[in-house]
Amino acid sequence: MGKKKKLISRLEKEVERLQGDLARAEKEATKRLxxxxxxxxALQDKVLALIGQKDSQKSPNEKNSDEKNSDEKKPDEKKSGPSDSTSASETRAPEAPQSAPRKRAPAKKAPAKTTASGQPTVAQLRSEAKTKGVKGYSTMTKAQLLDALG
Structure with missing residues (x-):
């Protein structure tokens, strides 16, 4: 009987520890979210401002709050700091540096369905294996891919 109680006690302590870990993880996840x-x-606002649609998509309350922070940078303007005409209430905290939006690579041309011998290429087999969820397809040989897909 004593061993069971010790095991139960250890398991209860472990459950409590894991619950604490879970609570901390949830808190961190919420913070990050x-x-x-x-x-x-902020990025959406900047994109809309760059394409000139920011004011047309906001409610009147949002427009009023933006007028207070109308210190937006324009793409062709460079700003080193607040100008003399800017009041203390209009200055903003420095923004984090941002990278340029990523552009998608153009779509690749679809490869031929088969090789001259009538069999699909390794690249085609790997692509098919990927769509079918075959694990380890990227390191398989052509014969292994044919077996896995066949």
């Missing part, structure tokens, strides 16, 4: 949402909203 809020930051990502804030960053996404």
């Amino acid at each position: 809020k930051k990502v949402e804030k960053d996404a909203a």
Whole structure:
């Protein structure tokens, strides 16, 4: 009986520890999610401002809050700091550096269906294996891919 009680006690302690870890992880995840949402909203505002649609998509309340922070950078303007005409209430905290938006590579031309011998290429077999969810397809030989897909 004593061994069972000790095991149960150890398991209960482990469950408590794991619950604490889970609570900390959830708190961190929530914190990160809020930051990502804030960053996404800021990027969306900047993109809309760059294409000239920011004011047309906002409600009147949002427009009023933006007028206070109308210190937006324009793509052709460079700013080193607040100008003399800017009041202290209009200055903003420095923004984090941002990278240029990524551009997608042009779509690749679809390879021929088969080789001259009538069999699909390794690249085609790997692509098919990827879509079918075959594990380890990237390191398989042509024969292994044919077996896995066949």
